[in-house]
Amino acid sequence: MSKRVSLKDIANKVGVSTALVSYVLNGLEKEKRVGPEVVKRIREVAGDLNYKPNQIARSLRKGSTNTIGLIVADIANPFFGQLARIVEDEAGKHNYTVIIGSSDENCVKSASLIETFLDRQVDGFIIVPSEGCNQEIESLVNKEIPVVLVDRFLPELSTSYIVLDNFGATYEAVTHLVAKGYKNIALIAYKSSLVHMQERIRGYSEAMKDNHLEQAIQIKELSYNRVKEEIEEGVSKLFDGNNKPDAMIFSTNALSISGLYALKNHKIRVPDDMAIIGFDGNEAFDFFYSPLTFIEQPIEEMGKESVRVLLDQIKGSKENVQIELNHRLILRESTGG
Amino acid sequence: MSKRVSLKDIANKVGVSTALVSYVLNGLEKEKRVGPEVVKRIREVAGDLNYKPNQIARSLRKGSTNTIGLIVADIANPFFGQLARIVEDEAGKHNYTVIIGSSDENCVKSASLIETFLDRQVDGFIIVPSEGCNQEIESLVNKEIPVVLVDRFLPELSTSYIVLDNFGATYEAVTHLVAKGYKNIALIAYKSSLVHMQERIRGYSEAMKDNHLEQAIQIKELSYNRVKEEIEEGVSKLFDGNNKPDAMIFSTNALSISGLYALKNHKIRVPDDMAIIGFDGNEAFDFFYSPLTFIEQPIEEMGKESVRVLLDQIKGSKENVQIELNHRLILRESTGG
DNA sequence: AATATATGCTTAATCGTTTAACCATTTTGG
DNA sequence: CCAAAATGGTTAAACGATTAAGCATATATT
Incomplete structure (x- = not known):
């Protein structure tokens, strides 16, 4: 497995520090006053070596993973499959990746999925909550982790949600x-x-x-x-x-x-x-x-809105958005x- | 967002180095000769603080993420939804998380998904390959990244695959x-x-x-x-x-x-x-x-086998397993x- | 008694990025 | 001509875990 190219490889080749490379590749060359020649070299070498940032390292440092956890009742159920597809596409547009889990309407499984996803430091959750699993969701709310409920909601909890009328x-x-x-x-x-x-x-x-x-x-x-x-x-x-x-x-x-x-x-x-x-x-x-x-x-609106609302929350919005969409x-x- | 508990927090509370804590929580206390009293304290404190390892940090260090990337044609299609469900469950049993993407039978999308997943350092791929997208898959094979094709395969490439007869x-x-x-x-x-x-x-x-x-x-x-x-x-x-x-x-x-x-x-x-x-x-x-x-x-067998074969490969197996399952x-x- | 071996723990490097803080020149303004 | 500002870069810490290497001290061996 030929090792992936890192910032250091580029830095060495160009003869500068990794900091400069990072600045340039993140588009901060103006702000950080990097010389035009160097900018050009760095871009070139990064291209030549086909550099791709290691998202794991980035995530660790930044404390955010650009990942959202989606928990549905069962991904094999076409309704949730369609929903997942919309969420996937919509999240992708904003450079987020989705990890999906099926709860089978079961609190133990829900809890275990939430835990797994938290261990992986997802930035937020879109959840189809199951009956009686208020605790699990509440713990997320208490930790101030962004959550949007979809398809259903829990009236005892103040969260954002997107549901049908x-x-x-x-x-x-x-x-x-x-x-x-x-x-x-x-x-x-x-x-x-x-x-x-x-x-x-x-x-x-x-x-x-x-x-x-x-x-x-x-x-x-x-x-x-x-x-x-x-x-x-x-x-x-x-x-x-x-x-x-x-x-x-x-x-x-x-x-x-x-x-x-x-x-x-x-x-x-x-x-x-x-x-x-x-x-x-x-x-x-x-x-x-x-x-x-x-x-x-x-379904499409439901998926799109839930992603939109979740991303807003991830970006810092504190308000709970509660949307009821119309059936036909x-x-x-x-x-x- | 009340910060998560880290190894350091436990180490401080117990009054030892993070190394010891890591050893104990990974069950290496015998091998690394940790004193029985300390082992007990560390376990206690870890429990009290409800410590959960940060998988991102662990992944960065270990070079593996315990994540597999699943690329199907369209997760909204019940066939792939069912397959995804099996893969999810089966991977979960082995402590792996699945990230799913839909290619729409399109090479550009496939390539972009593969790239995204690679950036996230997935340990391996299960892919339903699309027509003409040999290059994309081949690049994985060349990099010696574990891949299992499912539902279809590419005869030009020597990979593992699970298909129907x-x-x-x-x-x-x-x-x-x-x-x-x-x-x-x-x-x-x-x-x-x-x-x-x-x-x-x-x-x-x-x-x-x-x-x-x-x-x-x-x-x-x-x-x-x-x-x-x-x-x-x-x-x-x-x-x-x-x-x-x-x-x-x-x-x-x-x-x-x-x-x-x-x-x-x-x-x-x-x-x-x-x-x-x-x-x-x-x-x-x-x-x-x-x-x-x-x-x-x-479908069930297809999903289970693909996970099994992929995990074997992730664990180091070099042989390509090519399975044809029977229809009814x-x-x-x-x-x- | 002198050396060897166990025991129990610490140090520090490492994974790949990000980013605050700092340093050395050169240019500008009055 | 000299202080202030601008320019172009470096250093090093940090994220949280893992792990090789090392360092005391206590016990065993001959």
């Missing part, structure tokens, strides 16, 4: 279904105290009330780890119950997909037996025999178009 | 279709000189020949950047041509999805008008009205079950 999203979903004549509308949600989920539930409930359908409210809350089992049960029960729903709203992408499998297994006809609204885009929504109406999230309801056949 | 995959796909009575089988591929694609094409062609169907060979090669436009055209042409196919094999996941959209638009009935075989699993395959028979890749053909309705 979750309340509005399910509210509009219900409104749309009501307008299409559906009345027995059920909501499939996760059993979670996280605000984004509670807001989706609240948006649904409020909309039902505002449409005088409070007696028809039916919410199935499933456990994150047992979705597959519980959704089968849930769908069956919904159909055996005395007020069988004529429409269902799924409150996440994964739930939508699991729900579609269940509907398919039970041979339920959409939208005749039941109208369906999904969450997030997904190719599967398009190929379901009755393409799904769904709540679209502005995409109308298709599964709700009668 | 691409030839066998499409060969079996054809064989299956022939067994089901299909004869006019077309292949939808990328216009690419990369071996994995050429092997898929070769597997198809050989199987066609071996079944005495060489006159029915029809290969549509699409450009990576213009798939959407060309696939519409391609599907139309295939149907207007004089030997209209009765079956199609898609040679990547993305092509399969695009193909499904086209088939849907053209209202082609599967498998009556046309049988279909997709590549890679995908939820969309399940919800297509005629669930797709597809070639399944062992999952039979479903789109080919008549």
Whole structure:
């Protein structure tokens, strides 16, 4: 492994101190009054030797690594994959590198990722927080390490965050279904105290009330780890119950997909037996025999904003920026178009 | 930002040199003959102060970062997302962190990612190489930096790699279709000189020949950047041509999805008008009205093996390990079950 | 008793950059 | 002509950990 070229190599070749070389290569030649001849020589030699600064050394000295840690629930999940991609590109534009970790909605894993990233001296975090993991995030806030929460937030903590207008999203979903004549509308949600989920539930409930359908409210809350089992049960029960729903709203992408499998297994006809609204885009929504109406999230904006806000904070901004982005309801056949 | 605890802080508190502290915390107390009392004190104080080594400093000194760079075509693509997830988990088990970049099948981006990662002194690379980017990879090989190629490889370069039995995959796909009575089988591929694609094409062609169907060979090669436009055209042409196919094999996941959209638009009935075989699993395959028979890749094994081989190389192994993993053909309705 | 060996710890260099502080000339202004 | 200012550079410490080499002192060996 032929050793990399260092500042010293250039300094030796040109016959000056490493300080001068550093100044020149950092564009401080004016400020530091380096002679024009020397500047030229240094540039030349640096080019010839194909010098590339060692970021590790630089990081150690400067105390910042130009790295941001991104923690999502699962990078294999396309929603987070897309988000990660945006974050990667956006961070790259500002010369930051991203290290990514998957928490599996698990506090122990989250904590371990945060620790690993801290050991590597990341300059800041973008985190999709999991339920009950307030402590982990709080410790970052206490250490005054820049953090931006994304997709969800923790109301007990004062941090920056970028989230969807979750309340509005399910509210509009219900409104749309009501307008299409559906009345027995059920909501499939996760059993979670996280605000984004509670807001989706609240948006649904409020909309039902505002449409005088409070007696028809039916919410199935499933456990994150047992979705597959519980959704089968849930769908069956919904159909055996005395007020069988004529429409269902799924409150996440994964739930939508699991729900579609269940509907398919039970041979339920959409939208005749039941109208369906999904969450997030997904190719599967398009190929379901009755393409799904769904709540679209502005993933790109979400990713870009979170990077922007984080970098602001890394640059010293102390204010917490809390942004709610708007959803879009995409109308298709599964709700009668 | 309350400063992190350093070795020096512990040393001061205990009243010894940083060297001793370092020895103890690295478990060298026997070898370096540190007194049992002192060992105890150091451990205590380190625990009390909640000391965590600064990996940046350690990396600078040791010349290795315990970081691996993963370059995929696009992390937002679920195939690569899943792969990344496996790599992340597997690397984590061995105390390595992963930084991920998306090349978009573009050599300039690939080169820039490689450079960025090198500047950050990654210990090795796992790369999904793009077409024509031999130089970029070769420079790594020349510098003797550990590299493992995955999903594809470059035959001109002697590197380790983990790939699918691409030839066998499409060969079996054809064989299956022939067994089901299909004869006019077309292949939808990328216009690419990369071996994995050429092997898929070769597997198809050989199987066609071996079944005495060489006159029915029809290969549509699409450009990576213009798939959407060309696939519409391609599907139309295939149907207007004089030997209209009765079956199609898609040679990547993305092509399969695009193909499904086209088939849907053209209202082609599967498998009556046309049988279909997709590549890679995908939820969309399940919800297509005629669930797709597809070639399944062992993503997990691919990810695990690439990490294993890379770490071996980082540890000093000089031999190139070249592994071909087996596909599985999952039979479903789109080919008549 | 004199030397050899163990024991327990410190010193200081090193990794590659950055950057404050300083030094030596030369030029300028009044 | 002399002090002040400008010019062009060097030195060395610092970031935090690792690690080879060295230095006392105590114990063992013959």
